[in-house]
Amino acid sequence: MADITKLTSKIINEAQKKQDNLVAEAKEELTQAFQIKQQQLEKEKKQHLVRYEKELQRELSLKVSDLHVKMRNQVLAAKQGVLDDLFAEAKLELQQISATDFADFVLRKLTNLPLTGEVELIFGEYSSSLVTDDQFAQWSQALAEKITLKKSDQVIPNRSGVVFKQAEIEFNYLFEALLDAKEEALSYQLLDLIFDER
Incomplete structure (x- = not known):
């Protein structure tokens, strides 16, 4: 086995492949939701008198902010799901080592x-x-x-x-423990690769 480094490389490559799909879907949902809400609010604004303009602007801002919060939560959930899947696959591969x-x-x-x-x-x-x-x-x-x-x-x-x-000294080379020890550091690297928002 080429060590945990080789496995890390494989995990990173798989993560890069998943990046485009997840980010594109998330951005498309945000764009559509934003456009629909914006159209509804513009229609309401035209129907009301000038004295309601400030209230409508405030409502628009709150709704857009809410959409951003919901979208951020969806992206965070997607990120965690990808990481969970990648580490579960890695553990399974290690259990099936030759x-x-x-x-x-x-x-x-x-x-x-x-x-x-x-x-x-x-x-x-x-x-x-x-x-x-x-x-x-x-x-x-x-x-x-x-x-x-x-x-x-x-x-x-x-x-x-x-x-x-x-x-009384133990050197733990259980693959699950090695992977768990690397998980936090690897998670940040993988998230940067998978969800690089340039």
Whole structure:
């Protein structure tokens, strides 16, 4: 697996594709609603005497402001919906990672961590089936000079990825946790890309 960075790139590309449709629909609705309201208010203004002109202007302003507030709320709801969909898709993809990509991911993380001695590997439910005895033996052999691996009998329900545990210290590489940790920062970047209002 090319890491969370590669997934981030994919999420951003998908978000850019969705941008035009969502923004165009939202702007079209606002334009139509504004035009309809404006036509109605202009007709009313012509029918009333001059003494009602200030009141009509105030009413027009309030209605336009209300439309802007409603439109902003619709756009915000659309943004949140897109983000929720993107992160749900990303979590699903991570739960369906290939055995080869998962093996590379685990070995890369174990190699880069400052661990020595015995390290227990606790796998997520969706990833545990990807780890064969042969694969575990390959990891153990590759890291034999530095650490001793122990596979936990416990699995973490409804998760994918792995937790490395050494004594009381845990290194959490559950994909859902990694994605959740990046979600806030990524959300701002994705929103900028999806809803860039130039």
